[in-house]
Amino acid sequence: MAILKALENSNLKEGNTTVHIDSKGAILAIKATNPKENVTLITAIKSVAKSHQAADRRVILNWIPSHVGILGNEEADILAKSALSCSTVSIKVQPSITHLKEMAKSYAKLQEESEVRRHYLQDSRTSKWYVDVTNLGPHDITKQTTRKLSIITHRLRLGYLCTWQMIGNEGRLCQYCDREAIQPLEHYLLDCPETQSLRSNLTENELTPAQITRHILNNIRTHGNLLMSHTPLR
């Protein structure tokens, strides 16, 4: 915006115009053939620069280092800082694509959180589980995570029900220890001797299924191999 104002204010003067800028990023953005950010502002700057050139005046963008005592630069810095305390906005700048994406992302996250909390308050089992396990935080899945482990991670975060639970059948035998597992996920997390190491380093007070799941997911690198060899019951 300062570059645009400088060019506009020098439009009526004779001779070439040199604008001293301490932002290499701004200079590169103006020089870019197809800018992706701040397109409206950069187009306006280029338009004013063209009007200079049409009147046979050159526009030179000169990079200078900041905070080294260059007189005009220090003054511009002081003015920019003082503008932060203004109570009103006198110049509106269109948000950049990146800014818009960030706004959309944070809005979507807020919507998601309020939706989950609404279900939580309505006593939805899965929403309660999801909030208790994740605290609405992001998952720890990276590009290096195998597909199998990322599926297990998602299922644990969602506190899935097994097919036979959904159709109301009685429990089945656990495939790992042969005990009856009426609530398969709870058995897998709390009781199954084959998954004992998932509960290591937990205190007596941290033995609810959701707390154990949170512990496992927070230590996925330690527990990943067991989760892969003994996938949660389905």
Ligand SMILES: [Zn+2]
């Ligand atoms: Zn078992």
